[in-house]
Amino acid sequence: MFKMVYLYFTDIRKDGKAFESFINRQVGIYKNLQSNPSYYFSDYASRIKFRNHPRVGFPSVYDFQAINHDRVLEYYKERFADASDFAFTFVGNFDENTMKQLAQKYLGNLPGIDREETWKDIGLEYFPGQLRRSFKNGEAPKTQVELFFHGDFEYSPENAYKFNSMLDYLRIKLREELREDKGGVYGVGLFGSASKTPRERYSITISFNSDPDRTKELIEAAKGVIKKAQKELPAMQDMTKVKETQRQSRIKNLEENRYWSRQIMSIHNNEELDFSSILLESLEEKINNLTPGDIKSAAAKFFNFQRHVELVMEPEEQPQN
Incomplete structure (x- = not known):
């Protein structure tokens, strides 16, 4: 090697x-x-x-x-x-x-000329306001939906943890609402990231496929889950699910080389010096201190419906025989 x-x-x-x-x-x-x-x-x-x-x-x-x-x-x-x-x-x-x-x-014998490298902001700007686009492509009888939110982020390990915990909670509620209660999707994806460089910001994407006739209903249902999380505290049983999932995930991750490599590089890239934050004991302290209010506050802060993109791809109309 x-x-x-x-x-x-x-x-x-x-x-x-x-x-x-x-x-x-x-x-x-x-x-x-x-x-x-x-x-x-x-x-x-x-x-x-x-x-x-x-x-x-x-x-x-x-x-x-x-x-x-x-x-x-x-x-x-x-x-x-x-x-x-x-x-x-x-x-x-x-x-x-x-x-x-x-x-x-x-x-130690690799070539070196002592250049000082730093991050370069290449001007990746998110769409600044509200946008809804609907278009047609493909023949399969399904609609693809993506809801995208973004904004500024005050980066710290604590804020990143609360941000990710809020996403963990919403994954549970979106699955319950769209898949289990309404039976409208096979699965719903919720992905989010919070970055420190080259600028402090976050993005969140919700995506799912649906029957074309139920697209509007399911989009409104997904938005309803978010708005409810912004107004109401999570139930204690949901907090228990979030915390237990985090514990089990971290226990498994600690045995994976890929996890350690990713975490070490994240700490390096974010110019942090405290490696203790990725240990199991540190996570347990964060989990114990996580409150329903943290989830509610994060949902209210990071989902801004005045700054989001809604994209819908419907199947093309097929000619009648």
């Missing part, structure tokens, strides 16, 4: 056949994806939410065909000319002394 890392920095070769093969594979993949309604919806939604920013959305076949091999190689060499500001994370079962020796031998 260390040898491979070293070679990625120092033994950079141009391979025209490998490059051409890669481009051809990607072109084939994306040609097929373009006929997939779910792919189309995801691409369309991204471009709407980020106001057609050039860095957003899936690449087109033309984008791949326009890639210049020499320019790619030039850019790669420029980026990997300086390892002084790289962060390497190692997670797993290994001997610490052996790892140090290997790091000194291979990582």
